[in-house]
Amino acid sequence: MRKLHLGPGLGELDDGTDPAMSVGVATERATGTDLRLSGLVHPDGTPVEQARHVFETVADVVVNDLGGATGDVTMLRFYVRSDRLTDALRRELHAVRREFFDAPEFPAATMVGVDELVHDDAAVEIEAAAFVPDGEWTVETVRPD
Template structure:
């Protein structure tokens, strides 16, 4: 099995003994039919929540591209947002930015939590990402509604992007 370090030692750390951080921005591991990508907490120093969300997702897209992936390959996101900045409007803003990057029906499982703080002078959010980049194309099925009706990728896309379609009613 092959492990690919993405940005090893990147960043700075306040230490008299170390001149670099002892971590990687991400790690990709190659498996038989796919490459698994794990990105540690990505932050931004851009001004404002919306700009930070867009900048961290831009970075994620570049890293995924480096290993042959796209946002369709993202399976999990974990958003850590400073509690003072997290409310319904902030959640809506982050979802609006995410809509610029994720296309139906390839929406990842996602968690958003309020935290006391994130590292960085102006950072108010941090993003962790897990992706699985298949060697071939994805076959996507979706289970929706109370009866968990199975749908094809095209039917799920139509449901999620139609004006009358109802998105899943899960809180994040």
């Protein structure tokens, strides 16, 4: 089996230190590739612009680096600075998510407010997980009664 470390040692913390991590790790499985991306930030712009840039990065890794599709993303975790997290921002972040993922097959997602993020100028940090299958998905949607 193969394990691929994406961007080991890339970036630095605000204090200039190396975070001793990979941007992501992709592992081969029997039927495809499992991907875990570390919390990604883009500290420039509004929270919506930051999220859009992170989604572009996630899409780039899944599509260009692993040969998958954005529909292969299975989980998103949003960490949003509590002092910026409003109902309006939450709706805007959901709208940005819709730009990258097709209804009704959205990835599972969690959004939590946090006191701080590692980068002072970042308002949003997003973790992502994906599974890129060797073949095609058989997709079903189940709606609760």
